[in-house]
Every structure is written in C-alpha cells, then in structure tokens.
Amino acid sequence: MKLKSTLLASTMALVPLSALAADKTVGFSQIGSESGWRAAETTVTKQQAEERGIDLKFADAQQKQENQIKAVRSFIAQGVDAILLAPVVATGWDSVLEEAQDAEIPVILLDRTVDAPDDLYMTAVTSDLVHEGEVAGNWLQDEMAGADCRVVELQGTTGSSPAIDRKKGFEMGIEDAPNIEIVRSQTGDFTRAQGKVVMESFLKAEGAENICALYAHNDDMAVGAIQAIKEAGATPGTDIKIVSIDSVPDIHLAMLAGEANATVELTPNMAGPAFDVLEAYWADGTMPPKWIQTESKLYTLEDDNQAIYDNKKSLGY
C-alpha cells in the first residue's frame, strides 16, 4: 500500500502546471530503443513535454554516437531553446557541447553523464548507477546470510557508464561478504536476446548446479536469462536467485511467478526533473546544481508486484 502511494505520488509529481514552458522547443537526442526502460523514458519524455506545452523534437540515434552528434548539431542549427541528451557513450562530446554553449542553448544530460568539463552542460539528471549496483549487491548479501554463493554477471554494453558503474557498485555491495564470489562476467549488451545467449554459455561452462545467483545489469537481460535457465532444466528464482536493475514491467511479472527475486528501480521519468529545471531557468535564470539524483528503490517478492506491473504498463513500457 505504501508503495502504491509512492508510485501515485511520483505520477502526481509529473504534472506541475506551468505556462512558462509553452511555445518553447526542446530537442531530445535519445540513444535508441534497446530496452523497455528506454522506450518508457521516451514515452514519459513525450508525455511530459505535451503536458507542459513544450514542442519536443525527438531524434533516435539507433545506438550510434555519430547519429547523436549529428542530431545535436541539427538541433543547434534549428535554434531550439534547450537540448536533452541521453549520451550513448561518455567520451567525445566536448566540441559539440561547445557549439551549443556558443549558441547559448542549455544542454541537460539525461540518465548518463559525459567526460566533458561540467560547465559545458547545465545539469545531469541521473540515478546513481554505483548506488543501484550497491543496492543489488546488499540485497544479495542479506539474502545469502553468509552462505557460499557463486554469482554470474551479465554486463551492459561494453564501455558504457551504466555497465562500468553497476559492476563497480555490485562489487562494493558484496565487499563485506567473502562467501559471495563473481565467477563469470560477460556483456549481454542490455538486450534480452544477448542475455539469453550469454546465460546459456554460463550454464554450459559452469553447470546450473554450480551457479547460485545471477546479477544482470538490466531487467531485459535477466528476462532473457530466465528463459535460458528454464531451458537448462533449472528453476529460476529458486535454484538460481536473480537480481537485476531497472524495474521494468516484465521483471515484476517474473517476480509474480517467483522466477526473479529482486530489482532496483531506475525511474523512466528523467525528463520531468529536467523540464522543471528548464522552467525555473526560463522563469528567472535559476541555475540548477550540476547533478540531480533520482531515487534507486529496491523491489522484492514482498512488494505487490501485480500493482507495480499494472502501474508500470500504463507508463508506456
């Protein structure tokens, strides 16, 4: 119940009324639609823009940095009022951000950060990726309560900051538990299909009975892995504990069926705080702090997964 009200509250927070943002044009350069979460982020961003009367120009980069740089440059050429950027990789943004600054267009980073001087962008709205991994690691440590555990890890896209940080965070989360050991770790590219393929290779290499838990950097890979575990004749959620990050609807469905154990939420509403910041800036020039952190909430089997599933579905996953 408490959870329901939190979710409700966060949905309510999505609709602050403001006339200031009307007639403003904002360009949004999205990475792609590689996961359900990202599709939800896109939908929520579009909804948010519509509610506030902002004209949103949306560009899907299809996972390619060159497409994103092109999109940002086109936004600048078009003279938008602000740019939202979800960068596909951390490096290589300096010169295009300088061009935006030169044209006096504020840039807000969504969900990921970049390796560029922080005066080149207005702010970054992200969850703490290390903290997410840590929450997942802590959960596993509590769940195991000292029992030996061989963990396999499905990493995100090689080199991307969520993959690096969620790995680091999880390792921090299990630091105090010498009983927990990561035995295999490979990239599943954040996709369901790759998650399944890589899990199959883990199961072949280690044997299902020698794996006690799976940590996936996102839910989609976990859902793929659940399929692989079932096909290998083991019971996901029981034989192999599954903890992942993002909290997409399908993982709650899997949790309802007892096939997954825990997920750490990455809220798809990154645009809401970003638009709030922009509205404040347009109103009286208020500069936000350089980092706006979103909450990383842990959901387990004890939560009302049916309610969460329904709620999430309506958000457009």
Add this chain to the structure above:
Amino acid sequence: MMRSPRLPLYITLATFLLAYAICASQYPSMLSTRVIANLLTDNAFLGITAVGMTFVILSGGIDLSVGSVIAFSGVFLAVILRDTSIHPLVAFALLLGITIAFGAAIGSIIHYLEMPPFIVTLAGMFLMRGLAYVLSTDSVPITHEFYDTLQGIYWKAPSGGRFRLIGGIMILCYVVAMLVLHRTRFGQNVYALGGNAATARLMGVPIARTTIGIYAIAGGLAGLAGIVYSIYTSAGYSLSTVGVELDAIAAVVIGGTLLTGGSGFVAGTFLGILIMGLIQTYIVFDGTLSSWWTKIVIGGLLFAFIMLQKALGWATTTRRRPALEFATRS
C-alpha cells in the same frame, strides 16, 4: 549515347537539389551555413570512406572491412596516445602504414588466391573489429593537446556555421581522388578493370598492381577516416562505426556508380553522401518522424538507382547493337 555515363551523375545532382529545395521550403533554417557546415563535418569520416569505396566498386569489387578499420584506427590512436608519449602525427603515420598494408594484403589475397572480394573483406572486417576489441573494450578518451588544436581549427561563417578541418580533409580527398581517377594511368586502369577484367588484361593493364593498389587506397582512406573520426569524437571506441561500410556502399550507388564496376564518378559519391546527410538532417528538424525513416528513404533511393542503372544499361546495349554491327561490317 555519349552522355549516358554521366547521366546517373546528373540524376543524382538533380535529386540532391530537389531534396534540398523541399527541405528548405519546409524549414528555411536548412539554408543556414550551420546546416551546410554540419553536413560537411558530420559526414567527413563517411565521405572519406566512400572515396575508397568508390575506387573499389569502380573496379568491380566490394570492401566490407572499412567500418571495422575505422573503429580499429580510433582505438589504436586512443590507446597509443594514452600509453605512450609519441606525437599524434607519428601515430597517424604509423596507423596509415598499418591500414595501407592491411588493404594491400587484402588486395593481394583477392588477386593471387582469386578469392571473391566479398569473402576476403568480410574476414578483414571481423579481424579488424576483433583487434579493436583486444586493444580496448572501453571507450578510450583522447586528451592530447594536439587534438584540441586540430578541433580548434575552423572557419566560422557569418551565421554561425563552423567549417571544420575534418570537412576540409574530406573535400581534399575528393579532389585528389578525381585527379587520380581521371588524370592518371592508374585511374584509367581502375575503370578498365571494372569494365571487363579479361579485356583489361589483354589491354596490358597490370591487374595485380592495380587490384592491390585499389584495396590499399581503400584501406588507407579508411585509416584516414578513422583519424578523422577520432578527431570528431576525441575518443576511440571499438563498438563505433558498425555498418559504416554499408552506408558508404549506399552513397556510392546513390552517387550513380555502377555496382558491377567500370562506370561512375567520385563526385557522384560526394553528392550521395550529402543526400544521405540531408535526409538525416530533415528527420531531426521534423522531430516527430522515427529516425528509422532515414533507412527507409535510403533503401528507396538505392532501389531507385539500381533500377535506373538497369534501365540505362538496357537502353545502351539495345542502342549499341546496330552500331557494333555497322562497325564489324565495315
């Protein structure tokens, strides 16, 4: 009859002008120097790759390895500049040496082992992508001050467009390629090889030297494109530029070069690159269309140009037959 080899080029030019006119009528800011500068800067690496691809396709071959070579180049430069203190210019020279040798090796295999270019360059594609991963799986930033200098070289046009160094390098590549193709023996040999390899051999075209030269040029230009890409993003990333070889092939075909070789112009390829860039710009300006429409439109254009080639080929052969008969009779 005399005009037919240039006809596809004119059609490409007309397509480009028409597309630009449509874009500009809907979004007047498409005419700004920013958009023009962006077209050159953002497509520089693809444009340079497409020059090499034009040589290869003119000779009747195909090169699938170039996208991986670009990624390898970026990672190679990033790693070497991070781990050693050698100057970027030395690293550039080293890299161009490697990629030219790689291209030459591919050309040799194709010629001496009589293997189809498709398979050999496919192997090259996996090889180079794999090497890039071995060097580093992470995106490695390049922080050398020489890179800042290179990125800082641009001419700022009145309404804010920045014509950057890398766009200039691309244009230079096209000019040099035009001179090589139309003013040198080697260029003639490329056309001859693509027209008909057997005839070319009878005509005394050095097949081995030409084939190896063509793939060495494609490899070297892909290396140069890698340098440009590393300046563009100031990083090396092994996952970058996946599928760029296909974009380059598309640009060459949209540019009016015959896929079977022997006919086409590097200037057409340049227009092909601009058309593809224009489609992307239009879709971003619109802001509501799915960006996958880029692929759909390019697919449609490709299809149209292939049909055009077929139609032109058919028209020329049917018209040529009486002329040939006349020639043999006399």
